[in-house]
Amino acid sequence: MLLKKTLNDPQTRFYISKCKYCGRVFIKFENKTGYCREACRTWAVREQKARYQQKRRKLINDGELISNENNKLGTTYLSNHRHDDFKREYLSIHKEAKRIGVIL
Numbered sequence: 287m288l289l290k291k292t293l294n295d296p297q298t299r300f301y302i303s304k305c306k307y308c309g310r311v312f313i314k315f316e317n318k319t320g321y322c323r324e325a326c327r328t329w330a331v332r333e334q335k336a337r338y339q340q341k342r343r344k345l346i347n348d349g350e351l352i353s354n355e356n357n358k359l360g361t362t363y364l365s366n367h368r369h370d371d372f373k374r375e376y377l378s379i380h381k382e383a384k385r386i387g388v389i390l
């Protein structure tokens with residue numbers, strides 16, 4: 287049987303806590319609860335994700351973090367014309383593929 291947690295039950299444990307998002311005081315029945323309601327939890331997670339992405343994009347723009355999401359067609363250093371020598375062509379393609387991280 288599922289026991290419903292109520293304040294009237296003397297065996298129910300509860301804690302008085304402050305919401306991590308809005309700072310409101312609320313009653314919680316589980317120790318791990320950090321937010322007063324589901325909306326506060328959702329907004330808090332949304333803000334954490336936004337902060338993470340801002341930090342990540344700043345690192346990518348500063349060149350400290352390498353990401354392939356900004357690589358578009360035409361961003362390689364390969365020339366428009368192929369080498370006549372097959373071996374040189376193969377080596378330049380291999381070098382470029384290594385540089386952009388397609389092969390190791």
Ligand SMILES: [Zn+2]
Pocket residue numbers: 305306307308309310321322323326
């Ligand atoms: Zn709250």
